[in-house]
Amino acid sequence: DAGVTQSPTHLIKTRGQQVTLRCSPKSGHDTVSWYQQALGQGPQFIFQYYEEEERQRGNFPDRFSGHQFPNYSSELNVNALLLGDSALYLCASSFGDSHTSGYTFGSGTRLTVV
Amino acid sequence: QQQVKQSPQSLIVQKGGISIINCAYENTAFDYFPWYQQFPGKGPALLIAIRPDVSEKKEGRFTISFNKSAKQFSLHIMDSQPGDSATYFCAAPDIYKLSFGAGTTVTVRA
Numbered sequence: 001d002a003g004v005t006q007s008p009t010h011l012i013k014t015r016g017q018q019v020t021l022r023c024s025p026k027s028g029h030d031t032v033s034w035y036q037q038a039l040g041q042g043p044q045f046i047f048q049y050y051e052e053e054e055r056q057r058g059n060f061p062d063r064f065s066g067h068q069f070p071n072y073s074s075e076l077n078v079n080a081l082l083l084g085d086s087a088l089y090l091c092a093s094s095f096g097d098s099h100t101s102g103y104t105f106g107s108g109t110r111l112t113v114v
Numbered sequence: 115q116q117q118v119k120q121s122p123q124s125l126i127v128q129k130g131g132i133s134i135i136n137c138a139y140e141n142t143a144f145d146y147f148p149w150y151q152q153f154p155g156k157g158p159a160l161l162i163a164i165r166p167d168v169s170e171k172k173e174g175r176f177t178i179s180f181n182k183s184a185k186q187f188s189l190h191i192m193d194s195q196p197g198d199s200a201t202y203f204c205a206a207p208d209i210y211k212l213s214f215g216a217g218t219t220v221t222v223r224a
Contacts, residue, residue, distance in 0.1 A: 006159075033211065042120075042203050042214030043158065056210040090157050102148060103212065105157035 002027060004093050004106035012112045013081050021071075021076040021109045025093030032074040033103065034066060035090040043090055049074055078111075086113045118206050120215025128223055133191040135218045137204035140185070144207040149178065149189050152201045152217075161188070161202070194222045 005024040025032050027036050031050045035043035045058035049068035063079045072093075078085055088110050092103040119138045124151045127133045145166045150158035163176040164187065171178045177190040191198055199209075201219045205212040 022175050040217070042118075043212075045211040045213070048210045058211065092157075102146075102160050102163065105150075105159065107155070107157045 002051045003106050004091055006089075006091050006109050008072035008109060009107070010110045010112075012114060014114055015083060017081050018077065019080045019081060019111060021075070021078075021091075021111070022091050023074045023091030023093075023106060024038055025072050025091075026104045027076070027079070029093035029095045029104065030072050032068055032072065033092045033094070034074070035092060035105075036060070036077045037088040037090055037108070046076070083113050086104045086111060118204060118213050120204050120218060122218060123164040123216065124219040124221070126221045127191075127194045127224060129194060129196060131194050131222075133189075133194050133220050133222075135189045135191075135202055135204070135220075136186065137188065137206075137215050138184075138186045139213075140208040142206050142208065144209070146166070146207050147178070147180065147187050148205050148207075148212070149176075150205065151204045152203065152212075158203055191220070194220075196222045196224050198222050 002085045003026050007022045033048040036048040037043040037101045046060050047057040048055045063081045065077045088108040090108045094103045142224045148163035149161045151161040152158045155181045162173050162176050164180050166180045167180045175192045180187045203217050204215045
């Protein structure tokens with residue numbers, strides 16, 4: 001049973017460019033959340049998607065946007081990249097009441113902005 | 115956003131020793147507190163979680179102790195092994211997200 005799959009695993013972009021990261025949730029999961037993890041820090045919540053809509057958003061600027069598809073997979077888009085956007089981007093999937101059933105995380109996409 | 119304070123930032127323990135990591139949270143309406151384990155280059159993986167209708171939960175060498183009145187919970191790693199060397203995160207739930215602590219890097223020396 002495949003877990004959460006993220007692509008690409010590594011990415012290097014230039015300041016001002018745009019990037020799209022992709023996530024396929026664990027089989028049976030219908031909810032996708034995105035987190036940003038800076039080096040040496042805990043993951044920070046970006047947003048959560050459920051039924052193809054953004055259900056909640058963390059303290060991130062509008063340059064961060066997302067999408068969820070009918071098959072529950074998701075994309076994270078970041079526009080006008082800044083050096084400070086360099087981080088590990090984690091996708092987490094869940095089902096139902098996430099706070100009780102728990103989240104399954106992917107291995108992440110390491111984004112480096114130069 | 116809820117603040118979760120985790121300590122220590124790092125610790126070194128000898129093989130066979132005990133590692134103790136502490137967390138304090140502010141408020142939560144949900145009673146489910148997980149600990150995640152993260153190895154370099156990997157995403158966090160759920161290690162153990164507790165519902166505070168109990169004060170302690172044990173799974174193998176890992177134990178969570180929970181003090182609801184103090185809003186604190188801790189992870190104990192008994193008989194620490196080199197394979198336990200990783201970063202550990204506590205988390206507190208909000209309705210649609212987890213608020214993570216800053217992490218504790220545990221190094222187990224053989």
